[in-house]
Amino acid sequence: MAGRDFGGKIRVTGSTGYSLSLRGTINILGASQSNDAVTNQDGRSDRIITPDAPAAELVFADDGLDFDRLLNADRHNITIVEEKTNVTHLFTSAFWTGKPSSNRINGETSQLGIRADSYRRLG
Helix, strand or coil, X not given: CXXXXXXXXXXXXXXXXXXXXXEEEEEXXXXXXXXXXXXXXXXXXXXXXXXXXXXXXXXXXXCCCCHHHHHHCCCEEEEEEECCCCEEEEEEEEEEEEEEEECCCCCEEEXXXXXXXXXXXXX
C-alpha cells in the first residue's frame, strides 16, 4: 500500500550476502542527472544539466559489519525493501561510498552511501 504511506520495516541486502538493519533514515536519490539554473545578463535563464549516478544515503545499526570489506567489495546489486509500503529499490552494479562513522552512544553508523550504474523503483 504505497502512495501516502511511509516508514515501517526497511531491509537492505547486498547480492554478496550481507543484510543491514536500518536505524535512522534512508534517502533515495534516484535521478541520473541534476539540473541547475543560471541567469544570463539579459534576464533569460538557462539550465545546466549534469549527469549523476543514482544514490542512497543510509543510517543503520552498528552490527559489527567489516567496513573495509564493504568499501572494498566489487560492484554488486543492492536491494532496499520497504515492507509496509511494498516498495522495492533496486541499485544495479552498485558500490559503497563515504567514510563510516560509528556512534558508540546510540549504536548508529552513518556517513555511508550507495552509488550505482542504474536504479529502479518497484511498487
